[in-house]
Amino acid sequence: MTFPGDGSDAATGTLRRGPRRRRNRAGGGGGTARPGGRGVPLPLLVPALIGLAFLIVPLAALLVRAPWRSLPELLTSAEVWQALRLSLVCATAATAVSLVIGVPLAWLLARVEFPGRGLVRALVTLPLVLPPVVGGVALLMALGRNGIVGTWLDSWFGVTLPFTTAGVVVAEAFVAMPFLVISVEGTLRAADPRYEEAAATLGASRFTAFRRVTLPLIAPGVAAGAVLAWARALGEFGATITFAGNFPDRTQTMPLAVYLALQSDPEAAIALSLVLLAVSVAVLAGLRDRWMTAR
Amino acid sequence: MTAGAHDADARTPENGSAEGLDARLVVERGSFRLDVALSVAPGEVVALLGPNGAGKTTALRALAGLTPLTGGRLRLDGTALERTPPESRPVGVVFQDYLLFPHLTALDNVAFGPRCQGATRAEGRARAAEWLGRLGLAEHAGAKPRRLSGGQAQRVALARALATRPRLLLLDEPLAALDARTRLEVRAQLRRHLAEFEAVAVLVTHDPLDAMVLADRLVVVEDGRVVQEGTPSDIARHPRTDYIAQLVGLNLYRGEARGHTVRLGAGAGITTAEDLSGPVFVAFPPSAVTLHRDRPTGASARNLWRCEVAGLETHGDQIRADLGGELPLVADLTAVAAAELDLHPGATVWAAVKATQTHAYPV
Amino acid sequence: MTTRTARSTRTPRRTPWAAGLGAALLALSACSPSGGPDGSGRSGGSSPDGVSGTVTVFAAASLKESFTALGEDFEKQHPGTEVTFSFGGSDSLAASITGGAPADVFASASPRTMKIVTDAADAAGTPATFVRNELEIATLPGNPEGISSLQDLTAPGLKVVLCDKEVPCGAAARKALDAGRVKLTPVSYEQDVKAAVTKVRLKEADAAVVYRTDVRAAGDKVEGVEFPEAADAVNDYPIVRLKDAPNAGAAEAFIALVRSAAGQEVLTRAGFLKP
Numbered sequence: 001m002t003f004p005g006d007g008s009d010a011a012t013g014t015l016r017r018g019p020r021r022r023r024n025r026a027g028g029g030g031g032t033a034r035p036g037g038r039g040v041p042l043p044l045l046v047p048a049l050i051g052l053a054f055l056i057v058p059l060a061a062l063l064v065r066a067p068w069r070s071l072p073e074l075l076t077s078a079e080v081w082q083a084l085r086l087s088l089v090c091a092t093a094a095t096a097v098s099l100v101i102g103v104p105l106a107w108l109l110a111r112v113e114f115p116g117r118g119l120v121r122a123l124v125t126l127p128l129v130l131p132p133v134v135g136g137v138a139l140l141m142a143l144g145r146n147g148i149v150g151t152w153l154d155s156w157f158g159v160t161l162p163f164t165t166a167g168v169v170v171a172e173a174f175v176a177m178p179f180l181v182i183s184v185e186g187t188l189r190a191a192d193p194r195y196e197e198a199a200a201t202l203g204a205s206r207f208t209a210f211r212r213v214t215l216p217l218i219a220p221g222v223a224a225g226a227v228l229a230w231a232r233a234l235g236e237f238g239a240t241i242t243f244a245g246n247f248p249d250r251t252q253t254m255p256l257a258v259y260l261a262l263q264s265d266p267e268a269a270i271a272l273s274l275v276l277l278a279v280s281v282a283v284l285a286g287l288r289d290r291w292m293t294a295r
Numbered sequence: 296m297t298a299g300a301h302d303a304d305a306r307t308p309e310n311g312s313a314e315g316l317d318a319r320l321v322v323e324r325g326s327f328r329l330d331v332a333l334s335v336a337p338g339e340v341v342a343l344l345g346p347n348g349a350g351k352t353t354a355l356r357a358l359a360g361l362t363p364l365t366g367g368r369l370r371l372d373g374t375a376l377e378r379t380p381p382e383s384r385p386v387g388v389v390f391q392d393y394l395l396f397p398h399l400t401a402l403d404n405v406a407f408g409p410r411c412q413g414a415t416r417a418e419g420r421a422r423a424a425e426w427l428g429r430l431g432l433a434e435h436a437g438a439k440p441r442r443l444s445g446g447q448a449q450r451v452a453l454a455r456a457l458a459t460r461p462r463l464l465l466l467d468e469p470l471a472a473l474d475a476r477t478r479l480e481v482r483a484q485l486r487r488h489l490a491e492f493e494a495v496a497v498l499v500t501h502d503p504l505d506a507m508v509l510a511d512r513l514v515v516v517e518d519g520r521v522v523q524e525g526t527p528s529d530i531a532r533h534p535r536t537d538y539i540a541q542l543v544g545l546n547l548y549r550g551e552a553r554g555h556t557v558r559l560g561a562g563a564g565i566t567t568a569e570d571l572s573g574p575v576f577v578a579f580p581p582s583a584v585t586l587h588r589d590r591p592t593g594a595s596a597r598n599l600w601r602c603e604v605a606g607l608e609t610h611g612d613q614i615r616a617d618l619g620g621e622l623p624l625v626a627d628l629t630a631v632a633a634a635e636l637d638l639h640p641g642a643t644v645w646a647a648v649k650a651t652q653t654h655a656y657p658v
Numbered sequence: 659m660t661t662r663t664a665r666s667t668r669t670p671r672r673t674p675w676a677a678g679l680g681a682a683l684l685a686l687s688a689c690s691p692s693g694g695p696d697g698s699g700r701s702g703g704s705s706p707d708g709v710s711g712t713v714t715v716f717a718a719a720s721l722k723e724s725f726t727a728l729g730e731d732f733e734k735q736h737p738g739t740e741v742t743f744s745f746g747g748s749d750s751l752a753a754s755i756t757g758g759a760p761a762d763v764f765a766s767a768s769p770r771t772m773k774i775v776t777d778a779a780d781a782a783g784t785p786a787t788f789v790r791n792e793l794e795i796a797t798l799p800g801n802p803e804g805i806s807s808l809q810d811l812t813a814p815g816l817k818v819v820l821c822d823k824e825v826p827c828g829a830a831a832r833k834a835l836d837a838g839r840v841k842l843t844p845v846s847y848e849q850d851v852k853a854a855v856t857k858v859r860l861k862e863a864d865a866a867v868v869y870r871t872d873v874r875a876a877g878d879k880v881e882g883v884e885f886p887e888a889a890d891a892v893n894d895y896p897i898v899r900l901k902d903a904p905n906a907g908a909a910e911a912f913i914a915l916v917r918s919a920a921g922q923e924v925l926t927r928a929g930f931l932k933p
Contacts, residue, residue: 163845203411245846
């Protein structure tokens with residue numbers, strides 16, 4: 001690490017004084033390798049920089065080509081705000097749903113031995129590799145008006161999920177929950193199960209032990225999983241448009257608005273994308289400070 | 296509990312006795328089989344002593360309900376507990392590395408048990424504060440476990456286990472996680488607290504000193520079964536297996552006695568003070584052995600063997616010599632004596648033990 | 659979803675997710691048309707009329723069944739040729755072409771999208787209208803709701819899907835609804851016509867306003883209902899050879915086949931109207 005030579009001698013002096021004195025006492029001469037000052041090997045540095053560029057250049061291009069002049073006009077339309085509000089509400093609701101049913105599922109996978117556990121784990125991760133559009137069709141087959149479960153929902157409760165905001169939440173949760181489950185299960189496996197045993201010997205039921213001991217212990221992992229799931233839900237497109245359709249202020253989330261704007265007005269699409277980008281960066285950065293580093 | 300308040304018979308209740316612990320723990324896991332019978336009276340402290348892998352911790356987990364029994368029985372104060380889940384057993388456990396909940400303060404760790412038993416938050420905290428005070432930890436009530444020293448953490452763990460008012464207190468290697476100096480201090484404290492505890496206490500350890508200081512009675516477990524049980528002094532004087540003999544620092548042999556001579560299998564014999572017949576154990580301490588460069592002459596009623604030095608190590612201010620040859624044994628001698636004898640691995644020496652310093656007892 | 663060659667194309671039994679694959683196509687069509695410029699040069703054996711090599715056709719999704727059939731005919735008529743298709747939304751295809759995707763022929767579902775290409779001076783000559791498509795109401799098999807007009811679609815409780823106004827079938831539906839002075843609130847604006855038909859096929863929606871050809875292609879899974887306002891929203895399909903066509907000769911031959919009597923026969927069978 002090099003400090004810019006801005007002449008802040010006082011600061012540099014205090015920084016240097018400690019180690020130098022110690023070095024003198026040890027009798028060592030100059031030329032000691034400074035920790036962290038070692039060169040990064042080229043075979044790692046070059047791909048790393050390419051990787052960085054690969055991820056950053058497209059985003060930068062979006063910024064460069066953004067229609068800055070017409071941006072205010074594009075972004076003040078009611079449709080944009082409707083879509084943004086709907087996106088945030090649905091992604092948050094989908095994350096909440098994922099937490100309520102995903103964390104117990106992760107616990108089951110990590111802590112309870114049952115036949116076919118490996119198979120169940122594979123099934124849980126399946127939505128990760130499934131094209132989201134296929135996920136949407138699968139949801140229609142299951143929860144659509146004529147789906148194997150949806151038929152009953154309709155005839156017993158009069159509830160149909162497709163074309164509703166609830167349908168958006170369902171589609172997003174379906175796609176996002178595996179991220180949460182995988183993350184939480186990993187944290188649970190790394191956590192010492194003997195804390196749960198200790199809680200049991202103190203009279204805690206398995207549920208109490210989970211709630212009062214395990215959950216606080218794995219909170220950072222749960223938070224990380226929730227953030228991942230939220231981000232995935234926010235960007236979800238395929239399952240949403242397939243299962244919930246596209247109607248402004250009801251099921252048209254930002255990604256859908258972006259896709260459809262792209263059909264005729266790429267500039268508007270870029271503008272919408274920028275909003276989505278800005279919001280997610282803001283939220284993720286905010287959460288990072290609050291949760292992820294608070295260990 | 297005050298030591299000596301009970302005589303030996305009162306301490307080992309017969310089956311069906313209402314008070315205390317009466318258990319036969321059978322746990323089968325693969326090729327390993329644990330089969331240990333335990334009877335402990337209220338107020339008594341029993342140590343399960345044994346080498347690593349002997350099944351001590353499995354026995355403890357079975358008592359706590361964390362490992363299911365595959366057979367046997369478990370009664371505590373007359374109540375059968377075999378099918379009771381751990382959270383419903385009146386059992387408190389101090390785990391080897393304490394397992395204090397890292398996200399809770401010392402106070403909330405101790406209050407955890409009472410809270411689970413239905414106490415309100417205020418009641419739980421009040422009880423926890425009382426226990427912490429009793430164990431001299433009042434000023435650490437607000438500390439998270441990672442800010443506690445090893446000794447403090449151990450006491451918090453003890454307080455946490457006791458706060459549930461258990462009828463059976465289990466301690467798994469309670470001092471193993473401590474450094475040597477803390478250990479000495481904590482051992483004395485723990486002895487005091489265990490002495491005050493009115494119900495059954497069972498501790499598991501592989502350290503004979505911990506066992507002898509803390510327990511009224513030792514149960515020695517090897518390879519899943521009880522090999523010997525008795526008071527610490529009884530076991531120290533009459534070891535019945537090599538493991539125990541090594542633990543208590545005795546040379547132990549098993550042989551066939553005829554009068555004052557005990558024959559040990561092929562050839563070697565030991566002359567003893569006792570007049571016995573039949574299978575016996577013979578034991579003598581390493582300090583009873585004297586070593587000589589040349590074959591000593593005269594002196595009657597002495598055992599004399601020609602040995603070869605296999606190894607040497609310092610043992611306190613003594614040198615302990617590991618000898619092979621006619622009779623494998625260990626001998627203690629001063630550093631000066633070792634120098635004069637010019638002891639080194641491979642050296643040949645004569646080992647002598649007076650008959651009066653051996654101790655023979657029937658198998 | 660660039661179908662490699664007409665021959666290898668599977669029977670176009672549209673699976674429900676075919677609609678959604680349009681999204682994936684968007685990304686793919688821009689960067690990987692399977693017959694690139696170098697692909698066109700590789701000719702097996704030149705046919706007597708000099709037409710050979712690979713001809714790459716970008717065509718509107720609604721043309722998939724009929725063009726696939728025509729592609730097979732073309733390869734039979736001109737041994738040594740190979741027809742490669744990229745089917746997709748006309749907008750995204752136009753965007754690919756103006757973005758430099760190497761193609762020989764562009765067949766679009768609307769003059770508006772064709773105009774994007776001609777405005778960018780990527781077309782060779784003037785586009786010719788080769789078929790027209792008309793709207794129909796797609797209903798569940800047997801038309802259980804008894805729908806017979808656009809007005810019937812406004813019945814309360816009826817779930818109707820339209821195409822989004824950004825895609826041609828949505829624009830056409832809007833024109834027809836305006837012509838009939840019908841105020842219709844659908845449950846969803848689908849991202850393309852296939853998605854709209856799919857919703858009816860899966861019985862998630864009761865009706866959709868889509869093209870005749872799409873109703874025809876869905877077979878007995880949906881039933882078509884004609885309505886008079888459709889006449890006000892007839893869609894012209896223009897076709898053109900592209901200026902940078904790597905295989906101009908084959909491109910002209912393919913366009914000729916499409917506009918021939920035999921070609922029109924195939925298209926009419928699929929539900930298209932003659933120009």
